[in-house]
Amino acid sequence: MTTSPSASKVNRAAGATANFVDERTSIAGFVKYFSRKLFPDHWSFMLGEVALYSFIILLISGVFLTAFFIPAVTPVHYEGTFETMAGVEMSEAYASTLHMSFEVPGGLLMRQIHHWAALIFTASIMVHMARVFFTGAFRKPREINWLVGFTLMILSLAAGFTGYSLPDDVLSGNGLRIIEGIVRSIPIVGSYISYGLFGGEFPGEALIPRLFTAHILLVPALILGLIALHLFLVFLHKHTQYPGGGRTHKNVVGLPLFPVYTAKAGGFFFVVFGVIALMASVLTINPVWNYGPYDPSPVSAGTQPDWYILWIDGLLRVMPGFPEYVIGGYTLSLNVLIPAVVVPGLFFGFLALYPWIEQWATGDRTEKHVLDRPRNVPVRTGIGVALIVFYVILVIEGSNDIVATLFHLSINDITWFIRFAVFILPVVAFWITKRICLGLQRKDRELVLHGHETGRIVRHESGEYVEVHEPLTDQEIWIRVSYDNHKPLVLEPETNEFGVRRRWYRWSRFKQAVSRFYYEDRVEPVTPAELEAARSSHH
Amino acid sequence: MQTLARQRYHRLTPLLLVLGLLALITGVATIIAPPPATANTEASAQDVEAGQKLFAANCASCHGLDARGQAGVAPSLHGVGAASVDFQVGTGRMPMQASGPQAMAKAPQFGEKEIAQLAAYVASLGAGPSIPTAEQVDGSLGDATNGMLLYRNNCAMCHGSVGGGGALTEGKFAPGLWETTPTHIYEAMLTGPQSMPVFNEANITPEGKRDIIAYLEAQRGGSPGGLGLGAIGPVSEGLWAWLIGIGLIVGITVWVGARSS
Ligand code: HEM
Numbered sequence: 001m002t003t004s005p006s007a008s009k010v011n012r013a014a015g016a017t018a019n020f021v022d023e024r025t026s027i028a029g030f031v032k033y034f035s036r037k038l039f040p041d042h043w044s045f046m047l048g049e050v051a052l053y054s055f056i057i058l059l060i061s062g063v064f065l066t067a068f069f070i071p072a073v074t075p076v077h078y079e080g081t082f083e084t085m086a087g088v089e090m091s092e093a094y095a096s097t098l099h100m101s102f103e104v105p106g107g108l109l110m111r112q113i114h115h116w117a118a119l120i121f122t123a124s125i126m127v128h129m130a131r132v133f134f135t136g137a138f139r140k141p142r143e144i145n146w147l148v149g150f151t152l153m154i155l156s157l158a159a160g161f162t163g164y165s166l167p168d169d170v171l172s173g174n175g176l177r178i179i180e181g182i183v184r185s186i187p188i189v190g191s192y193i194s195y196g197l198f199g200g201e202f203p204g205e206a207l208i209p210r211l212f213t214a215h216i217l218l219v220p221a222l223i224l225g226l227i228a229l230h231l232f233l234v235f236l237h238k239h240t241q242y243p244g245g246g247r248t249h250k251n252v253v254g255l256p257l258f259p260v261y262t263a264k265a266g267g268f269f270f271v272v273f274g275v276i277a278l279m280a281s282v283l284t285i286n287p288v289w290n291y292g293p294y295d296p297s298p299v300s301a302g303t304q305p306d307w308y309i310l311w312i313d314g315l316l317r318v319m320p321g322f323p324e325y326v327i328g329g330y331t332l333s334l335n336v337l338i339p340a341v342v343v344p345g346l347f348f349g350f351l352a353l354y355p356w357i358e359q360w361a362t363g364d365r366t367e368k369h370v371l372d373r374p375r376n377v378p379v380r381t382g383i384g385v386a387l388i389v390f391y392v393i394l395v396i397e398g399s400n401d402i403v404a405t406l407f408h409l410s411i412n413d414i415t416w417f418i419r420f421a422v423f424i425l426p427v428v429a430f431w432i433t434k435r436i437c438l439g440l441q442r443k444d445r446e447l448v449l450h451g452h453e454t455g456r457i458v459r460h461e462s463g464e465y466v467e468v469h470e471p472l473t474d475q476e477i478w479i480r481v482s483y484d485n486h487k488p489l490v491l492e493p494e495t496n497e498f499g500v501r502r503r504w505y506r507w508s509r510f511k512q513a514v515s516r517f518y519y520e521d522r523v524e525p526v527t528p529a530e531l532e533a534a535r536s537s538h539h
Numbered sequence: 540m541q542t543l544a545r546q547r548y549h550r551l552t553p554l555l556l557v558l559g560l561l562a563l564i565t566g567v568a569t570i571i572a573p574p575p576a577t578a579n580t581e582a583s584a585q586d587v588e589a590g591q592k593l594f595a596a597n598c599a600s601c602h603g604l605d606a607r608g609q610a611g612v613a614p615s616l617h618g619v620g621a622a623s624v625d626f627q628v629g630t631g632r633m634p635m636q637a638s639g640p641q642a643m644a645k646a647p648q649f650g651e652k653e654i655a656q657l658a659a660y661v662a663s664l665g666a667g668p669s670i671p672t673a674e675q676v677d678g679s680l681g682d683a684t685n686g687m688l689l690y691r692n693n694c695a696m697c698h699g700s701v702g703g704g705g706a707l708t709e710g711k712f713a714p715g716l717w718e719t720t721p722t723h724i725y726e727a728m729l730t731g732p733q734s735m736p737v738f739n740e741a742n743i744t745p746e747g748k749r750d751i752i753a754y755l756e757a758q759r760g761g762s763p764g765g766l767g768l769g770a771i772g773p774v775s776e777g778l779w780a781w782l783i784g785i786g787l788i789v790g791i792t793v794w795v796g797a798r799s800s
Contacts, residue, residue: 043792050788084683084757102763112764119780120788127785170691170700171772268792275787283783284764285776290701292691300695301705301713302770307777399774401706410640410710 042242044131048234049265050124052227053272054117058159061114062216068104070096071212073168073205082289090293093168093208097288112280118163119285120276122156122308129153133354133384135371137240143355145233148226150352155223157308162215164286164306168208171286173294174303177202178316185336203294240371243479249369301401311391314398315339318418347387360511361518362486375444376483378437379518385433386426393422434521441523444480448472448526449534471535481525489515583659590660593653597634606664619730620667621658626726628654630719640710641733668729675745676721678753686754689747693738701758703770707734717759721752 073091080095081102100107129149132138138146161179165172180202184190199206241247279285291300305313316339323334350357358380359365374381396403397418404411451469459465472480491512495501502508526534595604601613608615613635616624627633631645649657658670674680691700699705702716711734716724728748731737743751761767768775 043789043795046792047789050792084687084754086684088684088688108764115776116780116784119777120784123780123785124788127789268795271791272788275784275791279779279783282765283776283779284762284767286773287762287764287767287770289763290770292687292700295691298691298695300691300700301697302699302703302772302774304773306773307780310774310777402771402774404706404710405704405712408710408712410708411706412709 044135045239046268047124047128047131049268050272051121051128052231053269054121054124054276055223055227056269057117057273057276058114058121059220061110061117062220064106064110065100065114066216068096068100068107069093069166069212071166071209073203073208085289085292088293091168091208093166094288094293097167097169101289109280112283112285113276114163115285116279116283117276118160119307120272122160122306125153125156126308130384130388134374134381135240135242136358136368136377136380137371138355139358139368140355140365141237141367142233142240145230145237146355147352148230148233150348152223152226152230154348155219155226159215159219159223160306160308162211162219165211166208166215167286167288168294169288170291170294170298170300171288171303173203173296174299175305175309176207177296178313182336182340185333186341187330187332187337203296238369240369243370243373243482244475247370249367304398304402307395310398311394312340312344312398314394314396314400314418315343317400318394318397318415318422320419347390351387357514358518361489361515362484363489363511363515364484364486368484370482372483373479375437375440378434378441378521381437382430382434386430389429390422390426393418393425397422438521438523445523445526448477448480448531477531481531483525485522485525486519487522488512488519586656586659587663588660589653590656590658590663593649593657594660597648598657601635606661616661616664618665618667619661621662621670622668622726623730623732624658624661625654625670626723626730626732628657629726630723632732641712644714668726671722671725671729671745675749676725676752678721678749678756681746681749681751681753683750683753683757685747686750686752686757689743690751690754693743694751697735699771701770702755705771716755719755721756724752724755725749 070092072093075089076092076095078085078088078090078095078098080098082098085098097111101111102108132146132149161175165176180194180198183194183197186193194202197207197210198204199210292298304310316336319335319339321335323338325332325334361379372380374384397415400411400414400418403409404414451471454468454470456468457465458468489512491508492502494505594602594606598606601609602616603609603613606616624633627642628649629647631647632642634648635642636645637643647654661667662669690702694702697705697707697713698716699713704713704715706712713735719727725748727735728738728743728751738748758770762770768779
């Protein structure tokens with residue numbers, strides 16, 4: 001091969017630079033290490049990336065907004081171009097948001113990009129989390145990464161909520177008012193926390209600047225740091241893979257990270273960006289000029305939080321108002337405490353601890369790198385669907401006024417229906433999902449043992465008619481038989497052979513109960529012996 | 540500048556496809572605009588007589604032949620005034636049809652002349668608010684900013700921040716106000732139909748009412764940000780984020796994944 005002198009000069013320069021960097025940082029090792037990492041290819045593995053890319057879009061558009069937003073509640077009189085606000089008294093925060101929307105070129109587009117990206121960021125996190133949940137990607141050794149992810153999810157809610165509260169319009173002010181009420185419902189410390197948070201009585205002057213610091217600095221920095229940790233752990237553990245021929249808990253089958261996967265991922269950024277930009281240029285979001293500057297008295301119909309907080313609004317709406325007690329001069333507002341603090345606490349707590357709960361049931365301490373097909377873990381899949389149903393019902397209750405007008409229903413009927421549905425439907429959903437999973441597993445067994453139905457009927461010489469069944473390929477069989485066949489844990493007797501009561505006996509009994517709940521109903525995978533027997537009987 | 544911003548986004552909206560979908564799902568229900576009511580002319584005795592005949596034929600079954608109402612069926616109309624009749628019949632609410640949580644607006648059953656006759660008849664039964672003049676309801680003479688402040692404090696809790704509508708209890712609702720004629724807006728405030736409170740001259744002055752009309756008319760040019768999604772707040776935005784945003788992104792991912800393997 002011949003190279004022109006100039007090209008070789010460039011090459012040499014590039015090589016020298018690389019050397020310079022490498023000798024000082026030993027980065028070549030990393031680059032080689034990472035670029036040779038394999039990444040399995042499946043559409044559901046892109047969901048985490050949607051979250052990542054929408055976060056990057058949030059950062060970029062957020063920097064733009066920061067240049068024009070003024071985080072102050074100093075009153076000013078509006079002098080901008082929006083007609084129906086002429087001369088109205090408002091805070092600087094709100095005035096700067098209007099200024100950004102109507103006078104800064106591209107400002108409205110940027111605001112809309114930022115807000116749509118925020119909604120898609122939170123939505124994609126939840127979808128990603130559901131993927132991780134249903135495929136069992138949280139199992140050992142990835143429990144820690146599940147927790148990191150969980151914290152990211154909570155932080156995304158914090159980022160969204162602090163952002164929603166910044167423009168100081170009627171909507172954000174009402175949201176903060178509700179938060180204040182929730183904080184105050186916490187017994188004993190509530191009012192102190194509220195005073196500390198707001199720097200005095202609501203709304204006060206301190207809050208908007210504080211929220212601003214949290215929104216543009218604290219929360220994004222935490223998210224950024226945790227995303228780095230999250231991705232580092234994904235690399236460290238290697239990505240999981242779906243079951244398939246040759247894929248085991250000890251290997252990874254996929255594309256090398258560089259160049260193939262990187263190119264795909266880079267292209268995918270533009271898909272996410274394109275969709276967000278499309279929405280931002282066509283669809284209005286958070287039209288603060290409609291809501292008007294914050295003023296504690298007016299509350300308009302359709303005052304709701306962004307979608308990811310809506311379920312907590314739903315909890316508040318579904319809760320009957322009566323449990324409010326005055327004890328020794330102090331008010332205990334269980335009607336706020338339970339829906340807004342206790343239930344979300346339990347819900348999020350359950351999610352955070354889920355990997356360990358399932359470990360109690362399986363007692364399995366080995367590493368898992370091959371994902372579960374959701375049908376092969378019927379109880380987990382059932383729990384996941386039940387949680388989603390619970391969540392969605394509450395989102396609907398949080399939108400009950402909109403649902404009522406849209407479908408011409410009575411808002412009171414909706415709330416009463418949901419008071420029951422929120423307890424009943426998740427259980428029903430769990431049961432149905434579990435049954436469907438078990439049914440699918442049985443169908444898999446059937447297929448493995450008897451093959452595909454071909455619809456071809458042949459007549460034997462004896463005059464007997466039989467349908468020809470086509471045996472499955474090895475790949476098809478592998479997918480259907482290679483799953484963990486967990487059985488309920490066996491409880492050791494309460495006392496050991498010396499008649500001494502075992503330590504932790506009650507705890508073991510609890511774990512055994514969990515295990516029974518998970519694995520009492522199960523469909524065993526086809527064993528090689530069964531397969532052999534089935535094959536010989538067919539011939 | 541606001542109009543400038545609007546134009547900038549108008550050019551980006553040839554995506555009528557999205558618009559079609561939007562109308563379908565957000566359920567921006569088609570509200571049939573009633574023909575604009577004209578200002579009242581002095582009612583003649585003939586009008587009253589004609590109105591009485593119309594009333595006997597169409598309204599008396601519920602309101603009674605003497606329009607004193609029937610307990611549990613319909614209220615007395617003595618003293619409700621011409622404005623109430625013009626509003627109720629002009630928006631198609633009366634004669635009431637299906638019984639439900641509230642009398643629904645529909646295409647009006649009577650023409651302008653008949654409505655005027657009915658109004659004249661009911662007005663002759665007892666003094667009540669009369670139909671506002673064209674000048675009283677002319678939004679271009681009003682101050683939209685003051686209208687915004689009045690609207691926010693008096694109407695937004697039921698009709699939404701810019702008149703997109705909202706739910707009340709037991710299946711009742713405050714309708715959207717974007718299609719309502721200025722005269723009907725004024726009359727609604729004057730007479731307080733059904734669950735809506737009456738806003739008399741002391742609550743909101745006639746000028747204030749006109750300012751509110753000016754504010755509501757300022758909402759009809761569309762949103763500077765693009766399609767308004769019904770202007771019902773964050774719920775519809777969340778729905779769109781899932782339907783279009785997550786829907787498109789996941790759809791594309793699955794599609795690309797299916798093609799590459
Ligand atoms: C800011 C939010 C988040 C970002 C940017 C993010 C990003 C990612 C990316 C890019 C991956 C690798 C590709 C994939 O499997 O999708 C991943 C994997 C993973 N994520 Fe997240 N994630 C976030 C939130 C979460 C949440 C809320 C959870 C669960 C509570 C979670 C748990 C996991 C786990 C366990 C893995 C490993 C999956 C495997 O190896 O199969 N992440 N994340």
